Amino acid sequence: AQSVTQPDIHITVSEGASLELRCNYSYGATPYLFWYVQSPGQGLQLLLKYFSGDTLVQGIKGFEAEFKRSQSSFNLRKPSVHWSDAAEYFCAVGTGSQGNLIFGKGTKLSVKP
Amino acid sequence: DVKVTQSSRYLVKRTGEKVFLECVQDMDHENMFWYRQDPGLGLRLIYFSYDVKMKEKGDIPEGYSVSREKKERFSLILESASTNQTSMYLCASSFLGNSGANVLTFGAGSRLTVL
Numbered sequence: 040a041q042s043v044t045q046p047d048i049h050i051t052v053s054e055g056a057s058l059e060l061r062c063n064y065s066y067g068a069t070p071y072l073f074w075y076v077q078s079p080g081q082g083l084q085l086l087l088k089y090f091s092g093d094t095l096v097q098g099i100k101g102f103e104a105e106f107k108r109s110q111s112s113f114n115l116r117k118p119s120v121h122w123s124d125a126a127e128y129f130c131a132v133g134t135g136s137q138g139n140l141i142f143g144k145g146t147k148l149s150v151k152p
Numbered sequence: 153d154v155k156v157t158q159s160s161r162y163l164v165k166r167t168g169e170k171v172f173l174e175c176v177q178d179m180d181h182e183n184m185f186w187y188r189q190d191p192g193l194g195l196r197l198i199y200f201s202y203d204v205k206m207k208e209k210g211d212i213p214e215g216y217s218v219s220r221e222k223k224e225r226f227s228l229i230l231e232s233a234s235t236n237q238t239s240m241y242l243c244a245s246s247f248l249g250n251s252g253a254n255v256l257t258f259g260a261g262s263r264l265t266v267l
Contacts, residue, residue, distance in 0.1 A: 048192075071253040082156075082242055082258035083195075090253050129194065133254050139185055139210065140256055144194035 041066045043132050045143035052120050053151045060115040060146050062130030071133040072113040073140065074104055078126045086128075089113065100124070125150045155179070156259035158243050164265045171230040173262050175243030182247055184226035185256065186210075186218060189240040198241075201226055233266045240264075 042065045052058055064070055071090055075083040087098025094106040104115045113130060127147045131140040159174045177184065185200040187210075197210030199218040207218050215237060219227045226245075230237055240263050244256040 073255075075258075080261070080263075082260045083244075083256075085255065085257070088253070088255060139197050139200055140254070142195040144192065 041070075041132055041141045043130050043141055043143035045128075045130055045146050047146045048144070049147045049149070051149040051151060054122050055119050058115075058117045058120045058124070058148070060128050060130075060148070062113045062115065062143060063111050064113065064130070064132045065111065066132055069108075072104075072106060073131040073133065074098065074102070074113075074115050075129045075131060075142075076100075076126050077129065077145075083129060086115070120148075120150055122150045122152065124148060156243055156245050156257055158241075158259040158262045160262050161260065162263050162265075164267065165233050166267055167234060169233050169266075171233050171264065171266075173228040173230075173241055173243075173264070175226045175228070175245075175259055176224050177226075177245035177257075178224065179245070179247075179257075180223065181245040181257075182223075183245060183254065184220065185244040185246070186216075186226065186228045187242045187244065188212070189242055189261075195242065198228065230264075233264075235266050238264060238266045 044063045073088045074086040077083045086102050089096050089106045127145045129145045130143045133140040156177045183202050186198045187195040189195050196212050201207045201220045217229045242261050243259040246254045246256045
């Protein structure tokens, strides 16, 4: 069965510092992978997605993620965090067809001034 | 941009009431989804629909039903609300692109409190 693990429930970084949020997935074939961000009281916004090809994908707001098949990982990175990046981040895996996405439990990011 | 609109952002209902949560999307997407989100549990799929009048159970359908009479509208129904259904409810829509992937677009959410 597919699953997504986000090992870190809560991360605090200083503004301007680099960020890496971890995501590990379990799926037999090449998955479709996503990162979503949720600001307080809001819905989820798509940050970036990986379907195939280049394993380093760029997203909105200066985020990027790297697909590593050997590690079953899809970690999200940002070189310099801004206070407005404080939010909850969700990694998800999908199989295509009409099926839904399987989400991790999320990582809450706090940013110190 | 695709817009998914959930008409009620905040609702307070009493135990035993019938509750309707409405979701409308404006981009002719085939697929629509209802998730509930609870702290520490992430998003869990309640129901989804891949066509008008079609529905599929997700991971936690108990206590819920859905209706999709028109392509753009997907309603979540709580026949008799209970306190354990207090949660954030998220609607999403998607289409199956040429890549074969299903990319979901979410609404802003409906926060339901059952007293």
